Amino acid sequence: MNISQEKTGKLNALISINLNPEDYQPRVDKAIKEQAKKAKIPGFRPGMVPPAHIKRMYGKSILVDEINNILSDSLNNYLEEQKLEVLGQPLPKMDDQAQYNWDFNDQFAFTYEVGLAPEFDVNFSTEDKLDQYVIKVDDETLASRIKNLRRSYGKMTNPDVSADGDVLYSELEQLSPDGSVFEEGIKQTSSVRLDQVQDEAIKASLIGLKKGDTVEFDIQKAFNNDAARVAGLLKIEEDAAADLKSNFRLTVKNVNRLEESDLDQAFFDKIFGEESGVTTEEEFRTRIIGELETMMQQDSDRKLQNDLYEYSLEKIKFELPDEFLKRWLKATNEKLTDEELAGGYDDFAKNLKWTLITNKVMTNQDLKVEYKDVFEQAKRQLDAQFRMYSPQPLPEEQLGQYTVQFLQNKENANRIFEEVKALKVLDYLKGVITLNPKEITYKEFEQLTA
Template identity: 35%
Template sequence: MNITKQQIDELNAVVKVAISKEDYQEKVDNILKDYRKQANIPGFRKGQVPIGLIKKQYGKAVLVDEVNKLLQDNLNKYLTEEKLDVLGNPLPKQQDNFNWDNEVLDFEFELGLAPNFDVKLKSKKAITQYKIVADKKMIDEQVERIQKQYGKLVSKTEIGTKDEVTGVFKNEDEEIENKTTIELDKVKSKKAINALVGKKTGETVTLNTKGLFKEDYLLIGSLGIDREKAEKLNIDVIFTIEEINERQPAELDQELFDKLFGKDNVKSEKELKDKIKEDSEKQFEQQSDQKLLNDVTEKLIEDTKFELPAEFLTKWIQVSGENLLTDDQAKEEYDKSEKGLRYQLIEGKIIKDNDLQVQLDELKEFAKGFIKSQMAQYGHLDPKEEELENVANRVLGNQDEVKRLSEQLMSQKLLDLFKEKANLKVKEVSYDNFVKEVYG
C-alpha cells in the first residue's frame, strides 16, 4: 500500500491511496474459505461447494468490504502519524472509471485542513466585567421575605390592606372555579383593593381580571387557567371569601438565625444581612461570569482572523448527515455553523497554548463541589467527606456525566484564564441595573 499527499493550498489537500492485491488477497481468500465451510447451496454437500462458485457469489462483496476496512484503518493511521489537523472527515473523490478488477486500486480523498493562526487574549478595547452587588434595598427586601416566610398567621374577621385572603374565584361562562389564597399587597388594581378591604368571611366581591395583579403569573394560579387564556382575559369573576389571615413577621432572634443557618453561625441582624449579601453576590457571580464568558467569546471571534476551507466544509456538510442536502441547504447549514466552528478552533488553540488540562483528581473535586451545592439546595448543608466521595464515584462511573462535568470544568479553567489575561474593566452594578444593561 502506498499513501501520498498532494497539497492544493494551505487549507486543502488530496490524499492518494494505492492498494495492491497483496494488501488484501490473503484476507479475502481466508474469508471465502470460511464461507465455503458454512455455505448451504442446493446440489452440494455442506463444505463441498466449489470455491469458484463461492467467489462468484460472494467474492466482490468480500473484496469491497476488506478494501474499505484497509482504507479506513490506514488513512486514519496516516493522518495521525503525519499530524494532519483535519476539519470534518476525508471525502472520497468520485472516480468514474474505477474498476475493482484492477491489479492496483487507486483512491483519492479530499481533506479540509485547520488554519494556522494566533490568539491574542488581551484585546485593545477593554471588556466589561460586571460585579453585581447586593444593595441595601435588595437585602432589606430579602430580610422582609424571610420574616414573612417564617412568621405566623393570625386569623382575622375583616380584610386589611396587607392580609392574606383565601377564597374561591368563580365565573360559570368561562368554567372558572378555583380556590386560592391571594396577598393584598400583590394586587395591582386599586378598585379591587378598595372592594376587598373591609369585607368579612362569607361575603362575595366582584373583581375584574384585567390588571388585577402586579405579576401576570398570579392571575394564572389564582384562576387555575393557562397562560394563553390569562393573557387575553378581561372578565368579571366572583370571589367568595372563606378565610382572612394576617401574617405577622417573625422576630429577628437567635431562634430564627439558627433555623436558617445552623446553631450560632449567625448571631445578630447585622450578621444576617452580611450573610444574605454574601450568599446573594455568590449567586450573582454565576450570572456575571456567564456574561463575561459570552463577551470574551464574541470578542475573540471578532478579533481572531483566519480563513476556513469553506468549499470543502460545505461539501462535507452536504453528505455527512442522514439525508443528502441540496447545494443551497448545505450552504445555509455552513453559514449557521461557521461561527461555532471558528470558536471551537479558537478555544482549542487557547487550551493547547496554555496547556489547560482536566486531571482525574481535580475532576473528582469539581464533582464533589457540584454535589455539595446540590445537597445544600435540599437542606443538607454539611455532608461528610465519605458521603461526597461515594456519590462522586457513582457519578464519575457514568461516561455521559464525566463528559458533562469535564466540559464544565474546562469552561471554568477558560474563564479563570480570561480573568487573568484578558483586558477587562470591572464595573460594580446592582442586580436591577445589571438586568437593564445586559437584557434591556
C-alpha cells in the same frame, strides 16, 4: 495503495485513496481463515470449515468489511502523518461513484471531502481591556432577601381585609359582553397572588376586599397578557388562554396572608442551624450580607467568563468551511431538518470557533488538564446538585464515590473535561488582559444582564 490530496479551497480538500488487489487481499484472506476457524456450519466439525467454503458463502461481505477497515485506517494515518487538522469527519464523495463487481480483483478508488481547520494567531495582552463588575450589596437587595427569608419561615393567617402581597382564594367566572355570567363559560376556583398582578389599577381594586366581595376585571390586562399564568389560574390550555377576550368576576372565598417570621433565635436557628452562633439581628444581617456577596461574586464571575468568551470571538477572526460543516451535520444527524440546521448553525459555528481558540491557547501556553482537575470539577457540580435537595452536605467519602461513578460515563467525563479546559483558558485570559474593576449595584447588574 496510493493516497493523494487535492485542495479545492482555502479550507476544503479532497483525499483520494486507490486500492489494488494486493493492498487488500492479504487482509481478506486472513479474515476468511479466522472466520473458518470460528464458523459452526452443519456438515463440518467446529474449526474444520474450509476457507474456500467461507469465501463462497460470505466472501463479499468480508471483502466489504475489510475494505472499509483499510479505508478508515489509511485515512486516519494519512491525516496524522500530514498533520492535517480537520473539522467534523471526512465525508465520502458520492458523485460519480464507480460500480464494482466485488470479485476480489477490483481496483478501488474512493474520494473523501474534508473540512480543514483555519490557521490563526492568538495574541492577547494587557492592551486588551474588559470591565470586571464588583457588585455591592445595597440596602434594597438586603431588605428584599431578609423579607423573603422571613416570609419563607413565616406562618399563614387569614385577615379580614386583603392587602398588597396577599393571596385571594377566589372563584373566577367568565362574563358575557353584557356583563352577565356566561353560563357555559369558564368557572374555576383559584388562588390569585396580588404580587403577580401587573396592572396597578386592577391590583388596587383587589386590595381592601373581604370574604364574599366581588370584583370584575380584565384578566389579560391584569397579568400583562401572560398566557401561561392565565392558563394556570383558569386551568385551561395555554393556546386557549392566549385567545381569551372575556372579563371575569372574582368572588373572594378567603384572604390568605403569609406573616413574616420574627427576627428571634428560633428563626436564626432555622436558617443557619443551632450551632451557627448567630444570636443577634446584627449577626444575622452580617451573615446574610456575606451570603449575598458570595452569590454576587459568582454572578460577576459568570458575567466575566461570558464577556471573555464574546471578546475572544470578536477579537480573533477566522472563517470556517461552513458548507462542508453543514453537509457533515446533515450526514451525521439524519433527523436534522433544513430549518433546524439554518436556525442552529450560527450557534454551532460560534461554539466551534471557541473550541479552536481554547485548543490554540492550551497548546501555545502548554496548559494541561489533569485527572484531578476533572475529578474536582465534577465533585463540585455533584455537591451543588445534592445541596439543592438537602442543606446538609454529603460526607466527603460518599461524595467522592459518586464522583467516580459519574465519571465512568464517557459522555460525562468528556463534558467535564471540556469545561475544565475552558476554565483554564479563561483563567489564563484573566491573568493576561487588563481587567478594570467597576462597582455596580445588584439592581444595576440585573438590568445589565437582562
